Amino acid sequence: MNVEGKHYRTIWLKPGNEKTVQIIDQRPLPHKFVIEELKTVEDFEKAIKEMHVRGAGLIGATAGFGMYIAALEAGKENFEGFMQKAGERLKATRPTAVNLAWAVERQLEAMKKGKSPGEKIEIAFKTAKEIANEDAEYCKRIGEHGVKLIEEISERKKGEAVNILTHCNAGWLAFVDFGSATAPIYAAFDKGIKVHIWIDETRPRNQGARLTAWELAEQGVPHTVIADNTGGHLMQHGLVDLCIVGSDRTTRTGDVANKIGTYLKGLAAKDNGIPFYVALPSSSIDWDIRDGVKEIPIEEREPEEVKYIQGFCNGEMKKVLLTPEKSNAANYAFDVTPARLVTGLITERGICKASEEGILALFPEKK
Amino acid sequence: MNVEGKHYRTIWLKPGNEKTVQIIDQRPLPHKFVIEELKTVEDFEKAIKEMHVRGAGLIGATAGFGMYIAALEAGKENFEGFMQKAGERLKATRPTAVNLAWAVERQLEAMKKGKSPGEKIEIAFKTAKEIANEDAEYCKRIGEHGVKLIEEISERKKGEAVNILTHCNAGWLAFVDFGSATAPIYAAFDKGIKVHIWIDETRPRNQGARLTAWELAEQGVPHTVIADNTGGHLMQHGLVDLCIVGSDRTTRTGDVANKIGTYLKGLAAKDNGIPFYVALPSSSIDWDIRDGVKEIPIEEREPEEVKYIQGFCNGEMKKVLLTPEKSNAANYAFDVTPARLVTGLITERGICKASEEGILALFPEKK
Numbered sequence: 001m002n003v004e005g006k007h008y009r010t011i012w013l014k015p016g017n018e019k020t021v022q023i024i025d026q027r028p029l030p031h032k033f034v035i036e037e038l039k040t041v042e043d044f045e046k047a048i049k050e051m052h053v054r055g056a057g058l059i060g061a062t063a064g065f066g067m068y069i070a071a072l073e074a075g076k077e078n079f080e081g082f083m084q085k086a087g088e089r090l091k092a093t094r095p096t097a098v099n100l101a102w103a104v105e106r107q108l109e110a111m112k113k114g115k116s117p118g119e120k121i122e123i124a125f126k127t128a129k130e131i132a133n134e135d136a137e138y139c140k141r142i143g144e145h146g147v148k149l150i151e152e153i154s155e156r157k158k159g160e161a162v163n164i165l166t167h168c169n170a171g172w173l174a175f176v177d178f179g180s181a182t183a184p185i186y187a188a189f190d191k192g193i194k195v196h197i198w199i200d201e202t203r204p205r206n207q208g209a210r211l212t213a214w215e216l217a218e219q220g221v222p223h224t225v226i227a228d229n230t231g232g233h234l235m236q237h238g239l240v241d242l243c244i245v246g247s248d249r250t251t252r253t254g255d256v257a258n259k260i261g262t263y264l265k266g267l268a269a270k271d272n273g274i275p276f277y278v279a280l281p282s283s284s285i286d287w288d289i290r291d292g293v294k295e296i297p298i299e300e301r302e303p304e305e306v307k308y309i310q311g312f313c314n315g316e317m318k319k320v321l322l323t324p325e326k327s328n329a330a331n332y333a334f335d336v337t338p339a340r341l342v343t344g345l346i347t348e349r350g351i352c353k354a355s356e357e358g359i360l361a362l363f364p365e366k367k
Numbered sequence: 368m369n370v371e372g373k374h375y376r377t378i379w380l381k382p383g384n385e386k387t388v389q390i391i392d393q394r395p396l397p398h399k400f401v402i403e404e405l406k407t408v409e410d411f412e413k414a415i416k417e418m419h420v421r422g423a424g425l426i427g428a429t430a431g432f433g434m435y436i437a438a439l440e441a442g443k444e445n446f447e448g449f450m451q452k453a454g455e456r457l458k459a460t461r462p463t464a465v466n467l468a469w470a471v472e473r474q475l476e477a478m479k480k481g482k483s484p485g486e487k488i489e490i491a492f493k494t495a496k497e498i499a500n501e502d503a504e505y506c507k508r509i510g511e512h513g514v515k516l517i518e519e520i521s522e523r524k525k526g527e528a529v530n531i532l533t534h535c536n537a538g539w540l541a542f543v544d545f546g547s548a549t550a551p552i553y554a555a556f557d558k559g560i561k562v563h564i565w566i567d568e569t570r571p572r573n574q575g576a577r578l579t580a581w582e583l584a585e586q587g588v589p590h591t592v593i594a595d596n597t598g599g600h601l602m603q604h605g606l607v608d609l610c611i612v613g614s615d616r617t618t619r620t621g622d623v624a625n626k627i628g629t630y631l632k633g634l635a636a637k638d639n640g641i642p643f644y645v646a647l648p649s650s651s652i653d654w655d656i657r658d659g660v661k662e663i664p665i666e667e668r669e670p671e672e673v674k675y676i677q678g679f680c681n682g683e684m685k686k687v688l689l690t691p692e693k694s695n696a697a698n699y700a701f702d703v704t705p706a707r708l709v710t711g712l713i714t715e716r717g718i719c720k721a722s723e724e725g726i727l728a729l730f731p732e733k734k
Contacts, residue, residue, distance in 0.1 A: 030690065030691040031688070198697075199694075201570065201673070201689065201690075202596070203568065203570060203594040203595060203596060204594045206689055209673075209689045209690045209694075210689065210690070213690050213691050213694040214691050214694075216694075217691045217693055217694055222695075223694060223695065224694075224695045224696060224697045225673055225674070225690050225694050225695065225696040225697075226673065226696065226697050226698075226699075227570040227571045227595070227627065227628070227673055227698070228570060228594070228595050228596050228628070229569070229570060229595050229626070229627040229628025229631065229702075230627055230628070230697070230699055230702075231631070232628070232630040232631045232634070232702055233627060233630065233665065233699050233701075233702035233703075234699075236630070236660050236702070236703070237660075259596070260594065260596040260597055260600060261594070261595070261596025261597070261599070263599040263600065263603070263635070264596065264598070264599045264631040264632075264634070264635060265631075267599070267631070267634040267635060267638055268630070268631060268634060271634055293603050293604075298600065306568070306576075306592055306593065306594055307592070308678070309676060309678060309687070309689070310687070311675070311676060311687025311688050311689050312687055312688040313685055313686065313687045313688065318680055318685055318687050319680065320676070320677070320678025320679055320680045320685050320687055321398070321678050321679040321680065322568065322573055322576045322577070322676070322678050323397065323568075323576045323577070323580050323592050324397040324580050324581050324584045326584055327566075327576075327580040327581075327583075327584055327590060327591075327592050328589075328590065328591040328592065329591060329592040329593065330565075330591045330592075330593050330597070331593075331594070332593075332597055332600050332601075334600075335596075335597075335599055335600035335603070336600075336603070
């Protein structure tokens with residue numbers, strides 16, 4: 001998508017040096033646009049763990065490229081052992097995102113076909129690019145399917161702006177391009193359908209206020225940032241027509257792990273009869289589990305992310321303390337929205353009910 | 368309650384000069400403890416509007432003292448007219464809090480009995496102190512009634528800590544003393560019952576992270592600050608035994624206007640079968656209305672309160688920008704939790720169902 005009018009993806013091979021990967025460092029956004037180079041597995045671990053990159057699809061694509069860089073690092077002796085270990089290191093960086101393990105396994109599986117380390121490196125290179133391209137392509141398709149929901153509401157409202165609430169950043173910054181929750185929004189905007197987006201700021205890391213707002217501003221999509229507390233009130237007063245959020249992991253039964261607070265918006269949407277959709281490429285589906293609340297591990301991050309916040313002041317990033325110094329804080333990164341609160345899933349293959357039956361109708365090979 | 372071990376109320380007459388009122392300026396808390404003097408009606412307007420003081424009970428008490436200071440300002444000619452206008456000015460500072468109008472009307476009504484401006488000033492002085500003392504007394508009784516709920520859970524848990532979630536600050540800082548939602552907590556703590564409080568930070572103004580956390584820390588009550596997004600996840604996982612929140616305005620049917628985001632916690636409590644209580648002195652009940660969502664006006668504050676946040680950095684308060692400069696923001700200050708989500712109301716007269724029947728059983732004079 002666009003940054004100051006120029007097209008970018010979130011991750012790419014450095015032009016002229018394909019042994020280096022470049023990413024947008026998302027931490028200083030929206031205040032500064034910084035491109036970072038990743039050259040070692042350690043760089044990749046750090047970039048994922050410390051959230052230079054984040055978001056289901058982008059974490060997967062980064063792990064894909066990380067495995068390629070690991071293959072370059074691996075010596076000829078014990079190549080396999082090194083790659084296994086690199087995969088474990090990458091998988092350990094974030095516990096909730098299923099795409100991470102998925103991308104690592106896909107690389108390990110693909111490399112099995114290589115007869116020599118040289119061939120394996122070739123395969124890892126190709127696979128990393130494939131994972132990234134597929135991610136962008138799947139997001140694009142999510143947009144094509146999801147835009148129909150927005151079109152219908154727009155027609156019903158006779159062209160008046162469709163108000164869409166989203167939580168966190170399931171935008172192009174969370175993927176390689178287009179985004180999941182934002183893909184239908186961008187598709188609608190490009191078709192000239194009037195939309196207005198309510199963006200939950202998404203404490204504690206403010207991915208909504210920082211990233212989604214920045215994306216939409218760069219693209220020119222009308223939007224309003226709100227405190228996470230606000231969505232219920234807006235829904236009670238008819239100010240939300242549709243919710244679209246992303247997912248970090250979805251069970252085969254349609255339970256959705258997404259950024260902490262998503263569950264509360266699912267409850268409010270249900271209580272007010274507002275459609276609540278989750279947009280996700282199928283790479284975020286964990287086919288092995290059925291009960292999201294019981295089975296999905298929820299990452300706990302540092303309390304300091306709650307006690308302090310970073311913002312922009314006089315041209316620089318400043319971290320300020322929000323609580324009494326001596327108070328404790330807890331920082332759960334995700335929650336699970338049970339399938340019963342989800343109106344439907346928007347996937348690269350189409351829209352389905354958030355149920356095992358609905359999902360398997362689109363993905364019969366997973367039966 | 369205690370500040371560094373010394374007892375304070377939130378508002379009092381200056382010792383030795385009873386024409387001046389002193390308050391705790393709540394804006395620099397928890398980082399600095401500042402006492403401010405209010406000497407003119409304009410000082411009072413500013414203190415309420417700009418939230419040097421806030422919270423249902425304290426706004427009422429401040430308006431009570433403001434009317435007394437107004438009486439001192441009023442000339443002998445057109446005393447009544449001046450007081451009417453002062454009342455209007457004070458009532459216009461915050462639209463949602465019912466205590467504001469309640470305290471102003473109580474002063475105007477009381478002063479009718481005075482035969483001269485001098486007598487009216489005497490009455491206003493006495494009434495202002497009465498309003499403040501009553502507020503503290505009613506909060507104390509709320510504590511005595513509410514503590515029974517905590518005791519029961521503590522017994523059921525065989526003395527294991529009772530986990531209580533609260534939103535915003537319905538603590539002693541929101542009243543004259545004790546608080547509403549915190550009164551049962553302080554009463555339990557004083558009785559040696561083990562409690563642990565989950566404090567919603569309460570964006571955008573962070574009254575939870577700043578004020579409730581500071582109160583509980585000064586009192587020594589174990590607590591953990593969480594992002595507003597977190598409560599649903601905690602409830603899904605059995606980590607909350609009880610919710611207690613305050614109210615800025617409650618209808619005669621039990622709908623509760625409270626800080627934005629309260630409704631979302633009410634929904635989550637209902638969904639997880641967790642008791643959700645609202646603690647309030649009856650001065651916050653608006654006896655004239657029945658449908659909270661339709662009839663309670665919701666204050667919209669400056670978008671800048673969402674876009675910027677204030678915190679402590681290198682010994683001083685700093686304001687930092689959180690969103691893209693050009694993004695819009697919206698700032699609704701309250702929402703309404705329908706009575707169907709409220710397990711009960713804890714009032715100065717006892718605990719009742721959140722229904723007209725329940726409320727009128729405790730307040731039969733309002734039938």
